Amino acid sequence: MNTPLNGPAAREPAIRFHITRGSGLPAYRQLVDQVRQALSLGLLAAGDRLPSVREVVAEVTINPNTVHRAYQVLEADGVVEARAGLGTFVTSVAPPSATPEHQMELQEDLRSWAERARRSGMSAEAISALIAVTFPNPAHQRQSSE
Amino acid sequence: MSDNQAAVATYGLGKRYRRSRALSECTFSLPPGRICGLVGPNGAGKSTLLRILAGLTVPDAGSFELLGETPGPGRSGWRRVAYLDQDRPLYRRFSVAETLRAAAALNATFDFGWARRTLEDLGFDLHQTVGTLSGGQQTQLALIWCLGRRPALLLLDEPTSALDPLARESLVRLLLATVAENGTTVIVSSHAVSELGQFCDFLVLLTRSQVRLTGDVDELLASHRLLVGAAESSPPGTVLSSATAGRQATVLVRSEGELFAPGWDAEPVDLERMVVAYLRLYACAEDESAALDATTSARVRS
Known part of the structure; x- marks a missing residue:
């Protein structure tokens, strides 16, 4: 603003x-x-x-x-x-787990992975579901630890 | 004023105009520093309630306290209360600068420097005549008059009703920024429930002159759930609204504490959905006594 x-x-x-x-x-x-x-x-x-x-x-x-x-x-x-x-x-911050460059690299990998998944005929929902079962939900973990 | 003392407390307030009831048995308690949305259909008694609190209408039943004391002659009472009515009362022939000088002359606590700075920041020409300002600017000016008095309690009767979306947003920004700085308690009536849902943390819902629902918004939302399930099964909690499509029913229920609803898919509700369900419930209740029964069970005390 x-x-x-x-x-x-x-x-x-x-x-x-x-x-x-x-x-x-x-x-x-x-x-x-x-x-x-x-x-x-x-x-x-x-x-x-x-x-x-x-x-x-x-x-x-x-x-x-x-x-x-x-x-x-x-x-x-x-x-x-x-x-x-x-x-x-x-206050004090734990250093980020990866440098911004490295994070961009990882994001690029993820993008090409998503492209492969799409080409193999998976829907957006199916892809999200696959990601959800592969990674535990960080938001849920945080809430339960409070 | 201590933290747990209510900024506004009403006890059974009532008002009749000739043969019609404008307000009856109105009881609620608003903690300080809250922004309270006052909602209800036209003629429900919102303006009457605000006018009573502002000292412009005398109730014929009940009593109320503002900022920890009963206002009246010889008490400081309404000195720290500002009220803005729907018609934006301003002197149309005054310039913006003259309006500010009038506000300062009429209010010992008026913060002239702040008001002038804020108007300039908003792009006002101080020499312009009030009557030639846009509706949005007139409302802004009237609100700045109110806010410049540094009130502890601010009563706003449909402040955004006549404004276009941009003017609305700008007014809400001005209101929230000032309220954030001064810890002002606000009661604002409006039909724009989704807009209220953005920034209100307290609710008073009136229909047909009575308070049907009041309390902390988060607590109210936490005690309401939208359930989706099979039409033939009966849902847990108090059912407020129900719609059936084929074999599936969508039901809005209220329940204290954790809702245990096996076989139902439970979703949180937003303020607008909850408010509309209550308005519909009391609009549909042809049988007045049935509606009153529902009130007793549905009212949430803070």
Whole structure:
């Protein structure tokens, strides 16, 4: 969003959120997942500032309490810390499991694998089902570990 | 004000206009810092409730507390309450700047600097006459008047009803950003339930002058499920709506706690679906007493 509602931030927030309505996943959960995903992809680093609650609600029009809740979950997990008067910052981060280049390579492999599966006549649903049984669902694992 | 004290608490509020009941037995409690959606069909009593809370209409039954005290003569009462009615009351011949000066002159707590900055940020020409502003801009200006007073409680009667989608979005952004900064409690009435579903975390649903459903939105949604299963089997929980197609039935049910529904495929519901089911339930209930029975069992207390 370009309206100056955001105000002149000293530093641009390091992540922008988006909310998928009607996905069944609560909005606070989506925010938490997006931060974790950005961390695991190496898009967020220690010291990065998350957008303020005000910035988030002005951008994605959700309830301020939802953002508070997401940030509390992340803080309880030790992923971020709130610094009084300054904002919410990423604390320490485990280094991403693979370099961005390596991740792109892996994604390329996956793409060609999907192409082979399609050529062999598998439907999109069948492919998704195959992926689901091959990999345990990380979202489910996370939820049960909370 | 302590955290567990309600920002708004009503006890059996009632209001009659000549022979018609506008509001009856209206009881709910809204915790501070919440954004409460007030929904219901036209004539259900939404505006009457907001006007009572704003001190513009005197109820003939019941009582209420705002921000922990009963408002009235000699008390601070409504000083920290702002109310915006559907007609955006503004002085049409004033310029935008004159409107701001009037707001500052009429309200000791008005934050003139903030209001001016916000209007400039939104692209207002301060010299333009209010009457020549678009509907969306007039609503924005009226909302800025309300927000500039730094209210602890903000009452909005269908603020987005006359606006196009872009103006709506812009108004919601302005509202949420300001509310996020000040921890304002908000009650907003609207027919745009899907829009409310984006940002409301509390709900009051009125039909035919009565509160049919109220509570924390997440808790309400967690106690409702959409079940899909065989038409001949009977679903668990309280059935709110049911549709049958061939051998398959789609049923909206309410149940406290974990819903055990063997043989049924259970899906979560969204706010709009739940609200529409309740509106339909009470619109269809020809037998008033049957509807009242359902209320007692269906009302969720926070």
